[in-house]
Amino acid sequence: MIIEGKALKFGEDINTDLIFPGRYLTLTKPEELAKCAMVGTDPAFPEKVKSYGVVVTGRNFGCGSSREHAPRALKYAGVKCILAESFARIFFRNAINIGLPILECRGVHSAVNEGDLLVIDMKKGVVEDHSTGKTLKAKPFPNFLIKIIDNGGLVEHINAEVKQR
Numbered sequence: 001m002i003i004e005g006k007a008l009k010f011g012e013d014i015n016t017d018l019i020f021p022g023r024y025l026t027l028t029k030p031e032e033l034a035k036c037a038m039v040g041t042d043p044a045f046p047e048k049v050k051s052y053g054v055v056v057t058g059r060n061f062g063c064g065s066s067r068e069h070a071p072r073a074l075k076y077a078g079v080k081c082i083l084a085e086s087f088a089r090i091f092f093r094n095a096i097n098i099g100l101p102i103l104e105c106r107g108v109h110s111a112v113n114e115g116d117l118l119v120i121d122m123k124k125g126v127v128e129d130h131s132t133g134k135t136l137k138a139k140p141f142p143n144f145l146i147k148i149i150d151n152g153g154l155v156e157h158i159n160a161e162v163k164q165r
Helices: 030-035 045-051 069-077 089-098 145-152 153-164
Strands: 002-009 052-059 081-084 103-106 117-121 124-130 136-137
Touching: 002 045, 002 081, 030 069, 045 052, 045 069, 052 117, 069 089, 081 117, 089 103, 089 145, 089 153, 145 153
Parallel strands: 002 052, 052 081, 081 103
Antiparallel strands: 002 117, 117 124, 124 136
């Protein structure tokens, strides 16, 4: 699984209230969720992300509440992948469950500039910055998690497994 996109940067400790503010929790349609992604941090994000695709952030991305709306809103807004120094565990699990590619990559926040063209190999855990020529090593996903993401999330993955039997 290879992902390409330009880096859109955020800081550290971006919590789920900033990713998807609580006042929008009654929304359920993908297009509604997409319009509210990251508005607690950058109200222009839903439009900006379309020309970027890869969110690069510091430590503890997705901390706070366990709302699944946060990774869903990012996915529906067009985020192809999130690269972070670290993720809150519940956000990490929710992202996998809905099929949003994410990787922990130490040093990514300081090594990548906003707008850099990134090529990410999810299986190998390699992040190539084609703007600077730098290569970073991330924690690669095990094959079973790659399959879940490839299938679009956990429910879709289970349905695919059941159909194969």
